[in-house]
Amino acid sequence: AQSVTQLGSHVSVSEGALVLLRCNYSSSVPPYLFWYVQYPNQGLQLLLKYTTGATLVKGINGFEAEFKKSETSFHLTKPSAHMSDAAEYFCAVSDYGGSQGNLIFGKGTKLSVKP
Amino acid sequence: DGGITQSPKYLFRKEGQNVTLSCEQNLNHDAMYWYRQDPGQGLRLIYYSQIVNDFQKGDIAEGYSVSREKKESFPLTVTSAQKNPTAFYLCASSPSDSLSYEQYFGPGTRLTVT
Numbered sequence: 076a077q078s079v080t081q082l083g084s085h086v087s088v089s090e091g092a093l094v095l096l097r098c099n100y101s102s103s104v105p106p107y108l109f110w111y112v113q114y115p116n117q118g119l120q121l122l123l124k125y126t127t128g129a130t131l132v133k134g135i136n137g138f139e140a141e142f143k144k145s146e147t148s149f150h151l152t153k154p155s156a157h158m159s160d161a162a163e164y165f166c167a168v169s170d171y172g173g174s175q176g177n178l179i180f181g182k183g184t185k186l187s188v189k190p
Numbered sequence: 191d192g193g194i195t196q197s198p199k200y201l202f203r204k205e206g207q208n209v210t211l212s213c214e215q216n217l218n219h220d221a222m223y224w225y226r227q228d229p230g231q232g233l234r235l236i237y238y239s240q241i242v243n244d245f246q247k248g249d250i251a252e253g254y255s256v257s258r259e260k261k262e263s264f265p266l267t268v269t270s271a272q273k274n275p276t277a278f279y280l281c282a283s284s285p286s287d288s289l290s291y292e293q294y295f296g297p298g299t300r301l302t303v304t
Contacts, residue, residue, distance in 0.1 A: 084230060109292055118194075118280055118295035119233075165232065177223070177248075178293060182232040 077102045077168045081181035089189045094138075094153040096184050098166030101147065107169040108149045109178065110140055114162045122164075125149065136160070161188045192217045194296035196281050201301045203275075211266045211299045213281035220286050222264035223293060226250060227278040236279075239264055268301065275303045 082097040100106055107126050111119040123134025130142040136159075140151045149166060163185045170177040194215045203209045215222065221240045225233040235248030239258040253272025258264055264283075268275045278300050282293040 111295075116278075116298070116300065118196075118297045119282075119293075120295070121292045124292055177235065177238060180233040182230060 077106065077170055077179050079166050079168050079179055079181040081164075081166050081184050083184055084182065085185045085187065087187040087189060088156045090158055091155050094151070094156045094160065094186065096151040096164050096166075096186065098140075098149045098151065098181060099147055100149060100166070100168045102168060105144075108140075108142060109167040110134065110138070110149075110151050111165045111167065111180075112136075112162050113165065113183075119165060122151070156186075156188045158188050158190065161186055194281060194283055194294060196279075196296040196299050198299060199297065201299055203301070203303050205303055206270045207303075208270060209268050209275075209301065209303075211268065211279055211281075211301070213264045213266065213296060215262050215264075215281075215283045215294075215296075217283055217285070217294060218261070219283035219294070220261070221284045222258070223282040223284075224248075224254075224256065224264070224266045225280040225282065227280055227298075233280065236266065268303075275301060277301060 078101040080099045109124045110122040113119045122138050123132045125132045125142045133139045138153045163183045165183045166181040167178040170179050197212045223238045224236040234250050236254050237256040239245035245258050255267045280298045281296040284291045284293045
């Protein structure tokens, strides 16, 4: 069965610093991977996704993630944090075990940005 | 503008009452989903539907019911059998049941039961 682990429920960075949010997955088949962002009391918005092809995926708001099969990782990065990046971030993997189209979400990482 | 609407944004109910959360989409998506979100728990799947008049239980379906009479609508009823219904509820849709399609989320409904 597929699973997702997000290391660190809270991450704090200074404005202008590198953002690194970690995601490891477990999947017996090539995974489809997603990162979503959630601002307080709002729904989730897709940041980026990996399906096939290039392993470095660029998303919105300057974020990118790299699929590393050997490390079963899909970490999210941004070179320079902005105050508006403060939000909760969710990594997800397509659920092959269940119905197609279902996603399995990690528990989320809350990002704080200090001025 | 295409999107998913959920109403109301905030909902308050007394314990023992059933309550129905609305979810409507005009994206012409086939699949729709309901999730429950609790602090530190991530998103947990309640029910999903891939086609009109058909739906399946997710991981935490007990105490919930759904219907899918129209492609664009997927209401969720939180029944009195749900032991801890206070939570943030998110509805989502996707264009098909293909694994490569992301899900599009509504703004959520925060339900408080006292």
